Amino acid sequence: MILFIVLGVILLIVSLVLKNNIRPQLQLSKNFRIASFVVIGLGIFSSMFKQIDAGKIGVKSLYGSIQPDILESGLQIVNPFMTVTDMTIQTQNYTMSATHDEGEKQGDDAIRVLSNDGLEVVIDLTVLYKILPSDAPKILKTIGIDYSNKIVRPITRTRIRDNAVYYDAIALYSTKRGEFHQRIVKTIEADFKSRGLILEQLLIRNINLPNSVKATIESKINAEQDAQKMTFVLQKEKQEAERKRVEAQGIADYQRIISSGLTDKQLQYEQIKAQKEIATSNNSKIIFMNGKGNAPVIISDK
Known part of the structure; x- marks a missing residue:
């Protein structure tokens, strides 16, 4: 024009x-x-x-x-x-990371917060957001086109610091991480909405603890793993002892039943059956001779 x-x-x-x-x-x-x-x-x-x-x-x-x-x-x-x-009006992202050249700012741009127990925790995250179309004129009038640096970055960093003080460092890293995530999402979402932005997702990519805390956590995890391993071994030994006890009880019951149920005539019948099987075998030649007592003596030429 x-x-x-x-x-x-x-x-x-x-x-x-x-x-x-x-x-x-x-x-x-x-x-x-x-x-x-x-x-x-x-x-x-x-x-x-x-x-x-x-x-x-x-x-x-x-x-x-x-x-x-x-x-x-x-x-x-x-x-x-x-x-x-x-x-x-498409989805945009703003990353704040400790890795060089990974985020929007050069160098280390991770968020450093103080936990409830006074330890410094380093958080890497990515914010996914977009403009609410009906509020675009208001954004251009009151903020301008650089709303990522004027709104997204400062609000996100401030709200994370404000909410991190309610949790211990170990809780942020493990047990309360999901609760912390929900809490900051709720507060950031409200702030974004009041300024014409929609928070689509907040991705906490990494939470780094001080080295001393990491060593304590690792020691605790190793101790728990050793305890679980010992519990497994003891449980296995108890099961093996129970198996042997049941086996011994079965043998004892078998012997008791056999000893109470066999008679001299039945034993003599079993001996005759065994001798017959030996006599009909192709691999043996058997000679029966009278011995002392009721049981015969068996001699083989093999």
Whole structure:
């Protein structure tokens, strides 16, 4: 738009200059004047159309005055003297990390907080958020387009520090981590909403404790694992002792039943059956000889 209007004005000035000169140039002056009006008209006409890309909205302003309505994505017809600022309504992220070049800020940008027991805890996190489309004009008017550094960053860091003081360092690291996460999400979400932003998700990526606390936790975990291992061993030994007791009881019961149920005639019958099986075997040659007592003597040539 501006290019066409500037070009048209230049042509109009040229036509006026030519008009004031010698007569043969009057026709040329007239042509320049017509061309200038055409170019200015094209500039104004083209400026009436504004293309809003997908995932964005347009916020209109007229001579610095922000308009309350917004332009949706697509081709829109606007006042040619209106300024349109594109603002994204897609999900954005803001990372604060101790790792160099990982977050939005260079260097160590992790959040350092003091826990309830006076220890310093380092928290890495990522904030996922987006603009509430209906509040985009208010954001542009009161905050500007740099809302990530003016709203997202300071509110997140402040609310995390405010809520961390209610927990011990070990609780933040382990048992109360979920509760702490829910608490900060609730407070940050309310602050964002009042400023036209929507908190989609707060990702606590890492919680680093002082080295002394880490050593204490590791020692505690190792002790608990050793205790669990010993409990397993004792339980296994008790089960093995119980198995042996049941086995011994079974053997004793078997012997008692056998001793009370067998008679001399049954024993003699069992001996005859065994001798018969030996006699019919292909691998042995058996000679029976009378011995002392009731039981015969068996001699083999093998």
